[in-house]
Amino acid sequence: MPTTSFTQLEVWQKARQLTREVYKLTERFPQHQLYSLTAQTQRAVLSIGANIAEGYGRRSARDKAHYYTMSKSSGDELLHYFFVAEDLGYHQGEPGLIQLLNSICAMLVRLTQKTLTNFR
Secondary structure, eight states: OOOSSGGGOHHHHHHHHHHHHHHHHHTTSOGGGIIIIIHHHHHHHHHHHHHHHHHHHOSSHHHHHHHHHHHHHHHHHHHHHHHHHHHTTSSSOOHHHHHHHHHHHHHHHHHHHHHHHHTO
16 A cells, blocks of 8 residues: 555654654763764754655655665764764663664665666
8 A cells, every 4th residue: 555644654653763762862961962972863863764754755766765865874874873972981882773773774775776666
């Protein structure tokens, strides 16, 4: 059954869940990181869901795929910030978050491929 809204996409729903969890995590970061690592981490996770939504609304397959690819790239950026925060001792590793992020990134790769394949 075709979707009628980006909110019906499982990948967007998972991105929404990840966003909530990342905001909970970054609340524990030190205050002096508010305008650097905290803000960058939050911006990256917000970008994942936002680019899925924007891509969904695009008309051409190429445009859709572009935004889904940008979303995946934001996921890669977020993974980097997770590692930096762990290296700095701001958390003790978040295997559940990393697993969720990896799942989202894999879904985005498949969504991008499917989008380009179905519209050729």
